[in-house]
Amino acid sequence: MPVKNDTEKRWVELDVVFPGTPEQLWRAMATGPGISAWFTPTTVDERKGGAIAFDFGGGAASRGTITEWHPPSRLCYEEHEWSSGAPPVATEITIRARSGDDCVVRMVHSLFTTEDTWDDELESFEAGWPGFFEVLRAYLSHFPDQKAVAFGASGVHPGTHHDAWREVSAALGLSGPNVGEQRSTPVDAPTLVGTVERVQQGMKTCEVMLRLERPAPGIAQVGTYSYGGKARAAVSLYFYGDRSAEAAAEVEPQWRAWMAKRFPESTGDSSQA
Template sequence: MPIKKDETGKRWVEMEFITPGTPEQVWRAIATGPGNTAWFTKTTIDEHVGGRLHFDFGPNGASTGEVTIWEPPFRFGYVEREWSEGAPPVATEITVTSRSGDHCVVRMVHSLFASTDDWDDQLEGFESGWPGFFEVLRVYLSHFAGEKAASFSVMANTRAGQLSTWRRLTETLGLAGANVGEERSGPQQPERLSGMVERVRQDDKQRFVVLRLNAPAPGIALIGTYGTDGSANASMALYLYGDDAEQRAVEGEPSGETGLAKTSSIRADGCYWISRPEGRPPGQRSTMAHIHRRV
């Protein structure tokens, strides 16, 4: 959606989507630390107004904020004041509305106050970073809600264009031409990813596939590319569930880096979570972003 603005100087972007789950289940996923860890990144949240919110990105740093709205299970908000040098504070508000059939409508708004359009590109970047994560959230709530979770992510950058990178990535992982509902299994190099294709999206800015895993462990994989005709990034985020999820994530990260590096000689840059593209949207990161730890 386009950036909205009013006469007070407020500028904002908003997103809305439907997800499976009761309001209580959705609330736990979006407003608690363990919930965010299961579909986004390792997170801690003090569950009250004035509480501290912390998104952990491993060696790539962290993002912190303050809880400003706490109305379970329907309304949650926080503000980040130091998300970018010289930037005005950015507020995030999330509302959950119950629908029939154990589904909910989730609405998310990122807003700031500015007298010019200097931060409009960043606002637009906030919005574009979310779609893949929303798909992971849907699959999580449908199949793994409430389970213990751990995650890791790896990234590779290339001088090839996005389409070329996407083709190489999907061919390497056994996902070329993937269609929703198919069972796909990649090569054993170094560890096989196998599962059901839940979502495929392609446009001129980003491409991704969401895979509900049955191997190497129950979980979700978000695999995609982001970039331009001249250069692109490839990334793979794995969310693992169950009592041994943390140990599996620790063991799996080196294998993930190796596997992504095999994508036609694209160099892998290890990371726990990739930060957001240009402008670093508050608290939310895109797997197709440009900030990563150099090897």
């Protein structure tokens, strides 16, 4: 969907239906433990004027201030240093109940500028959320309100992101996936055993999502994408339940070592897909 604009700002918006009550969606989308269960490690000072901070790993982070706090229906916050030289970006999340124990969530990202300089970044927000929203959907459907621990590992491929996908999918036993299939990683990779929940392949990203049985109940997102002129491979893991922290502590070093060996950061220049 193209960026919308008026005389004061430019914005993108998404409307998504999720299972659950407004209270469940609020806990998942407006609290630190909830957001960390499907997006990235996050802390939230739960009040108007409070801080919200997203930790993307490797020193990358974004911090903002909550401008509206109306549980369980409306959260707004502004981030001022999300990208070098960029104007502030405002995020608005509204949650509305509908029949059948579902909720409609609207997310709007707005930049307070009339220039189109940052339209690519706005469009990247819109393109990036659907994959995380699928993790949120699985979390709400199978692991609602459970304790969660998440981590990720990534690396660089010297070719296109499609080249990276062919390599990472073959190495992890995920080539030619179909929804509903049981898949498991080979013996020379860290253990993943689960059911294919989602397959997404396109010009900008390739992704497979597994609902895990081992090494712990949870979700695995394996994918490739282009960023900054380089092709990247990434694995994001979300473990749920009482053993989530123990399982993450055990396998996170394995994944970081595997990714560093197969997709080292120092591969030199690579093509953009």
